[in-house]
Amino acid sequence: MRNVDAAGLGIGDDHPPRIMGVLNVSAESPYDPSVYDDPGEAAEYVDEELIGEGADIVDVGLESANKDLDVLxxxxxxxxxxxxxxxxxSTSGDAVWSIETRYHEVADEALSRGFDMVNDICGFADPEMPRVCSEHDAAVSKMASPPDLERPGAIEDVDWAARSAASPERSWSYADDIYEALSMNGFTDKTILDPAFGGWSEAKTHADDRETLRRLREFRGYGRPLLVSINRKSFLKTIAGRTTEEALPVSLAATSMAVERGAHVIRTHDVAETRDAALVGAEFARNRVRSGRDAGDVAVEELDVTTAREAERHLDRLDADRDAAAEAVVRTYELTGLPEPAVGALRAATAGAEGVDGAEFALAAEADAAAPGPAADPPSATDGGAPDTSDARDAAETGAAGLLICTPAGRRALIDRVSGVSDPLDAALVATDAGSK
Structure with missing residues (x-):
């Protein structure tokens, strides 16, 4: 994972989550507590409510992000x-200052007058933006955004039917489009990626944003730091039925989840609370193996991969064979209610040298004991009479249970091997596909 130096502030896996506090000098901005048009009042707000509460970065917006308003x-x-x-x-606190703009002229002027980084809300739609940021050696957050009237954004309308027809082996979605959009117009050495949560287009739905947050780990596939702006967003408010003023708790829950899934910068209006939530997320993020590379040494970085699709993103970054992703992730499924033919088929398909590679089946102990085995002599009177067959009867009536442990490739091969043996087993294995993306 590439780390970015933003005017001395480290951003990336080697650093704690960074908090970006918001200041708007636009009267049209949708959240009043962050709006100031008087420099003195704005400076007091920044010192007390942003930097004083733990903001590492102050992001200054010059216009509202409201898509219903004219673009400046x-x-x-x-x-x-x-x-x-x-x-x-006029501020006395220490922080990195970011200017939110889509225009290279504004970025150039701001960076020349004391700002440290740029928050480009149009994904380098201005072709001069990367050059300006590079000349100033400035970090820049690049947001995947829809088109606007002034300049085209990174995202264009997509014909999902045509895309699916061209790639029938994959189902495309909004999150896939956002992922690809981030690569458009290139990167600078100090680019931070923003997957654009919020109502940036009429066609976008709350479900689209929820899917993007659910799949946030995939965006680590670019190997660059991630910024998320989810504070009091509608896709969170509607989950709990809250208004903007009531939406802090859902924002904090999502913040912890985002950091645990790989976000490095959280943009927010609620600095102190968001900082705490981000630290909780960081504490419970997976402790991955990482070692630096000195001269002659091999660097090691364990990637936080939980799905085959996440593995594909990293393989694409390395221009490596994405088919390897089929062996990259192991999933575990508990199957219950298995009829006897299904148990036999699973055992046969996963056992010995002829078993399916990448798939193992472990039968529950009680079911294993009750399963038919080699014929034995009938018990004598001294053995206590007839054997207790209650376990066998229970297994026959309710079905057996066990764990299926497999890679995506192993699961597909197993389905091919046991297909048709048992309708309930066929249905169960098809169901495992829902969570295996």
Whole structure:
């Protein structure tokens, strides 16, 4: 994972989660507590409510992200930049200052007047943005965004039916489109990626955002730090039926999840609470094996991969054979209610040298004891009479249980091997596909 130095602030796996506090100098912004157009009042807010509460980065917005409002021109944003610069110069706290803009002219002016990094909400749609950021040696957050009237964004309308027809082996979704959009227009050496949560287009749904958060680990496939902006977003509010003012708890829950899944920067209006939630997420993130590379040594980094699709993202980054992803992840399924033919088929298909590679089946102990075995002499009177067959009767009536442990490739091969033996088993194995992406 590439780490980014943002004016001395480290961002990436080698560093704690960073908190980006929000200041808006736009009266049109949707969340009033962060809106200031007076530099003195804005500076006081930044010192007390942002930096004072633990913000590592102060992100200054010059216009509202509301898609229903007209997009400001570069000239209009430059007119508002004076307020942002006066605020920066009036604060006493220490933080990295970020300017939110889509225009290279605004970024260049802001970086020349004291700002440290850029938050590009249009995914380098301005072709000069990467050059400007590189010339200033500035970190830049690149958001995958939809088109707007002024400049095309990174995301275009996608014909899902045509895409699926071209690649029938895969089902495409909004999260896939966002992932691909992030690569458009390239990267700088200090690019941080933002998968664009929120209502950036009319066609986008709350389900799209939820899928993106669910699959956030995939976005680590680019090997670059991730920024997420999920504070009080509608896709979270609707889960719990909360208004914007009531949405802090759901935002904090999602923050912990995002950091645990690989986010490095959390953009928020609620700095202190979000900082705590991010630290909790970081504490319970997987402790991966990592070692640096000195001269002559081999570097090791254990990737946080939980699905085959996540493995494919890393293989694509390395331009390696993505078929290897089929062996990259082991899944465990508990199967219950297995009829006797299904048990026999699973045991035969996974046992010995002829068994399916990448698949193991372990039968529960009681069911194993009750399963038919070699014929034995009938018990004598001294053995206590007739044997207790209750376990066998229970297994016959309720079915057996066991664990199926397999890679995606092993699961597919197993399905081919045992197909048709038992309808309930066929249905169960098909069901395992739902969570194996």
């Amino acid at each position: 021109s570069a000239e209009q944003e430059l007119d508002r930049l004076d307020t942002a610069v006066e605020t920066l110069e």
